[in-house]
Amino acid sequence: MRQPISLIALDVDRTTLTDDYRLLPAVVEAVARAVEADVQVVAATARAPNALRGIAASLGLKGPSVCLNGAWTGTILSDEAMMEHGAPMNFARTKALISQAEAVGLNPCWFTETDWHALSHGHLVEREAHATQTNPVLASSLDELAQPIFKVLCLETAGTGDALEKLADNFAGDFNFVRSDRHLVEITSSGVSKQGAVAALTKRLGVDRENVAAIGDSENDLDLIRWAGFGIAMGNGSEAVKRAADWVTWSNAHAGAAFAIDTIIAANRAAARTPEV
Structure with a gap:
């Protein structure tokens, strides 16, 4: 020092x-x-x-x-x-990101100021609920997307292959992708x-x-x-x-x-x- x-x-x-x-x-x-x-x-x-x-x-x-x-x-x-x-994320691009992530099995969760949300139960939802001792708000569709959204979280599994890399390529200009664990990826606005x-x-x-x-x-x-x-x-x-x-x-x-x-x-x-x- x-x-x-x-x-x-x-x-x-x-x-x-x-x-x-x-x-x-x-x-x-x-x-x-x-x-x-x-x-x-x-x-x-x-x-x-x-x-x-x-x-x-x-x-x-x-x-x-x-x-x-x-x-x-x-x-x-x-x-x-x-x-x-x-630093909230762009809403339209975040909606597209979540849709694509859900389609390839990355079990995305998204975070507003007061809650976290998901479209379905899965490995990430179970892991996040256990780690934080909080429960998600499950949305039946992306039409229920609450905003502003500050972060999206995705989890790689053996079955997702290179889906996360492709997702990062598709949204590289919009968002910042960074790992907080070996298979856990935090997504925020670019520059955050x-x-x-x-x-x-x-x-x-x-x-x-x-x-x-x-x-x-x-x-x-x-x-x-x-x-x-x-x-x-x-x-x-x-x-x-x-x-x-x-x-x-x-x-x-x-x-x-x-x-x-x-x-x-x-x-x-x-x-x-x-x-x-």
Whole structure:
């Protein structure tokens, strides 16, 4: 770390949480220590606001959060989510995207500010419901498409072949396609990312890039980890993320996020004790 860290952008799934979606006490305690040390912790996640609410409450996060892979930034309260900035997708093109994805078996889900939706039950719907402990709104047809839509999620399976690559080619000019897991693809408006949302947020907060740390594990964290003053990869992260990071912490199974946070706090304290020359 070349500069003291005043804000940590923290990924959630497979970073803050274990692979089976548990929030380890060590991570909760480390976030509390960061707050006590005047280091702001901001969730930067692909999750929707309602799927982050319980986790944010357990972590004691009361400030802004970046959700839906950067398409939504706002404050999550106990009974509502207050959007401060949003980047909705083009409605007509999103409708066409969902139609094509459903036709080739990608079981698309789409996310508004308050709910997530699907046309049918399938592998992705089951996975998302289990991961977030929320249930989708099932639409009988695309005529029931609610808007604005901030994100579409698709899941590759053994039976979908190269359908996702073809979908990405068909809509390359409209949307950003990025993986948050080996077979899970997040689709947002072109130019939308966690990095862009965190950069905009820190600018509003008056925090310089050099004073931002980012912790993550997957492809959708790459730009943010490269951009941050101190980028940290999880030990369970992809090789691309580890190569891009300034440092690699322990895995999520061993509370690597907690170790990273405590390392930042210790470095900040050491810097504060070092006299300027």
